[in-house]
Amino acid sequence: MTYAHRPIVYGARYSVYVQALLLCLEEKQVPYDLVEVDVFADGGAPSEHLSRHPFGRIPAFEHGALRLYETAPICRYVDEAFDGPALQPATAAARARMGQAISIADNYAYRSLVWGLYVETVEKPARGDRPDESLVAAAHEQAATCLGALQQLAPEAPWLVGDAPTLADLHLAPMFTLFLQAPAAVDLMKDAPRLRRWFDGMRERPSVRRACPSPRTA
Ligand SMILES: N[C@@H](CCC(=O)N[C@@H](CS)C(=O)NCC(=O)O)C(=O)O
Incomplete structure (x- = not known):
């Protein structure tokens, strides 16, 4: 097109x-x-x-x-x-759920997963700086809440909010690409098997391979 x-x-x-x-x-x-x-x-x-x-x-x-x-x-x-596959669900309820996931990403996950855990415990040490431990502790707690909340959005679905990928999956996948490199992610993700399966599916998508190369910051 x-x-x-x-x-x-x-x-x-x-x-x-x-x-x-x-x-x-x-x-x-x-x-x-x-x-x-x-x-x-x-x-x-x-x-x-x-x-x-x-x-x-x-x-x-x-x-x-x-x-x-x-x-x-x-x-x-x-x-x-633009043409192409619809990235928003057809029903009002499912679109609201998608918006809820995006708001969780913007208001809670970005700060905790990306800045609190990835930047503090991966990027800072890589450049020789010490993490701010109080920031890391607060981010860890918030991250656990984020993972629990995201798991609950559509407990049986393969994608974050339903049977097909939506803007919510695209909004959160880049944040997870960074977060999963943080040492704390290993334990945090043990309590989030659905998110682990979700991210394994996301990382296989050609779009994710092209748009989410491994990182510098945020
Ligand atoms: N609410 C904004 C957030 C965008 C955002 O925070 N971008 C970061 C990079 S990932 C940025 O520009 N940070 C610069 C800064 O914080 O000064 C959006 O949804 O686009």
């Missing part, structure tokens, strides 16, 4: 939020351009990026005249504006 405008993603491949959007574009088989923006560069986000994203985060997105930021609504737009 060709489109009048090729979407542009502003961001960096190491970002879990950029990866979630790239996964969405890959699953829909939409060609896109990625314009590199490093918000962690010395001095913070480049000033021209603030016109795309007033909070200086990545990703930002353009499609023709439409400019968007915030990953969840961008992904909903991509799913609805």
Whole structure:
């Protein structure tokens, strides 16, 4: 399929939020351009990026005249504006469940799984820095709650919220790619066998292999 405008993603491949959007574009088989923006560069986000994203985060997105930021609504737009497999469930109840999983990711999992466990216990030691143990302890507790909550969303389903992958699976897979490298993940995942099976399925998807290479940070 060709489109009048090729979407542009502003961001960096190491970002879990950029990866979630790239996964969405890959699953829909939409060609896109990625314009590199490093918000962690010395001095913070480049000033021209603030016109795309007033909070200086990545990703930002353009499609023709439409400019968007915030990953969840961008992904909903991509799913609805382009051909390809539907990435949102058909029923209102299942769509609400999908939104709930995405909110868990944004409000609780990103901080604990990515920053509290991956960055503190994998990335910091790799660059010779010591983890902040109080931060790690708090993240561990929050991570356990996140895993329990995610397991309960659709206890019998193969994907996070049902019988087919949705935007929720794409939103969370990049966060899990980092989290699973943290030493604490071994024990935490023992209590989350459904999530283990889910992630084993996700990591086999060609989109995940392309969009979630192993990491730098967040
Ligand atoms: N709520 C934003 C979160 C995006 C986000 O936090 N991106 C991170 C990279 S994964 C970022 O830009 N961090 C820069 C910073 O915290 O200064 C979204 O959904 O897009």
